[in-house]
Amino acid sequence: MNNKLAAITGNLYLARSGIDSRSETAARLQSVETLSFEAASMVQQLLTFARKGKVEQKPLALVPFIKETAKLDSVAIPENIQFSMSYCENSLLITGDITQLQQLFLNLLTNARDALEGVDQARIDLSLQYYEPDSDFIERHPEAENKDAFACMRLSDNGHGIAPEHMEQVFNPFFTTKEVGKGTGLGLAMAYGIVTSHHGVIEVESTPEQGSCFSIYLPLQSNANTVLPIEQQQEVINGDGETILLADDDENVLQTFAKVLTSINYRVLTARDGRAALESYRQHRGEIDLVILDIIMPKLTGPDVARQIREIAPGAKLLFATGYDKESDHHGMTGNIEVLDKPYDLAKVSKSIRRILERESTRKADRR
Template structure:
């Protein structure tokens, strides 16, 4: 006997069983011998509990099930099997998503640690190259070679930033953002980047909710997805970017369990390109995974997209089949009733030095030496400390003689955050600039709330460092 629900699920009817079909025919061939063996054991009186099999439908498709079987008796003798079958397709999908999330978290932690160490190595290369460039001029022997070294180091710095975005250890500057405006303003750049044989279509929903986002990072997400779409359509096609308001109700969350209930803004990027097979799709967000030729890509673009979306408390999906194109969908939490902030153009600031005294705190010898030489070149007096404890001692001994502290955030011992707190206890008016290439869980936001005046990225960019230092020193 098979109930009506099973008939519908397997695409079978009673006629199939009257013509000789049995329960084992509903098990995929690769699992059928094990199912028969387990049934024999149950008939012998063994209790096997739940068993997992691959079930077989009339159309030849399969799906995972768990089955609980008991023996059916007549006059005290086993004469058959009674089984309860449960479809676990959705459970398997959720398990796969959970495994993927754990894997990405582990790889992200590794990537963040590598980026931290790599940043310090790059600092020496980039920093000293820029120092030598400042001391020389165009046409000097070796000047062009130094420029190439500096450019290569900056490209390396960009790779570490992508790793940090993937690992979610790169801080975001969040503000209310209208994604429609971001997409519209990026369209001109896309039209210059995407070949004319690829049509760009925008489908933007009116009255779109604002989201809390870092505009530059959202632009990076869009550009990475657009460039991937371009590469998937070498002979032309259509690139579509869509926005819409979405609600994460129970039905949506069954397929996307990471979403918490509430309002979202969905951002989709779709192409009509080559598509991806199942194996490629499973690794699409893995760092350093790429199907492009050697030298054509780093394999970090989509990993960075994944990291940025997660850093925005969002969720990203990818649907693709060979020959049918690819569609990425991103869900970002909506912030209803908040006016989006228009983008602000950065001001050009004159590069100036000074004569003040700076306490430079960093546990890396080469970074500390480079920072000191750079600041001294522009007129500053520099006192160095290699950890938080030494910095506190120096500041206490020279109270009033230090105009600014540049403080590394990640150091052994008491660390940058605790050092900042104790500096402020010693002197509430102390000017502190935090420096780091690696941050965890909103650390930059926390040190700003504690009292840090500004933040500079490592490896140091000469212009950024000097402008930040001068800007903080000029504050009232």
């Protein structure tokens, strides 16, 4: 799936670069690209949920983060639904993964929106408050006994509610009471997984035909440096005519990304599998400034090619790329070489390429 999205986003970039950036067409292409990266984020969440593995958690001020996220996601709420927000003065510093928390909020908001279908005077209320656990909370959640305080996010609606017989199943994967085609049954299961991976607690209260309230409790941190809640927009950094060897077994991804790299002033050599990549490096070693290798390829994997290239030229500059879950590190094969995610965010990729290329060059010493 991520390989397909990589080809789509690459072609979107090429299409946008050939038209007036102020045109309606450019705006529509930008929207498609945004949706493509949202789809990629969903794929990543499914991979994380499936492996129940590591997430990239950093200190995060939850109140400003949720404020910004709510602004972005509120466009998914129909005009007939009243959406209200209330926040405490405390910024509520937690340790969290930005992408996962965005997905958590979107899943809960979507669930509330869907529960309001056909409801008069529909309402969704969001609140963020400081919470110190009491004895009743600790009794319900013994794992929270050593936590001094939590950030409590509550999202409530006055929708159709949840039937009592379904309450114990709401967080089960693929459980849904929605019509066929209107729900996957993964939204709340993913929400539960995300909260658990953040060492938090999720509770739900519901009354049929009166509504539901989901309460998320995330442990607060007392001393940590905050990070910006939303990444700042980055610009694409052009190359300086360097030569890149690009290897990928997906022809669409290979050709599209090669064109993208060419459009930002790189010369590109391509290879369809690991063996072809290694042979191309041997033939053009004196010309190649950087090698980008898909991790999973036929004949030779990316890490296999990287090891053999490093035997030829210990100072060779390398990057890996993957449409799979890079956190799994493919059993340690990637070592300390940076891994690019598919679909490619060109601004981030161009920055990584420049960072690798501008390190003190050892390429000339390796050439013969």
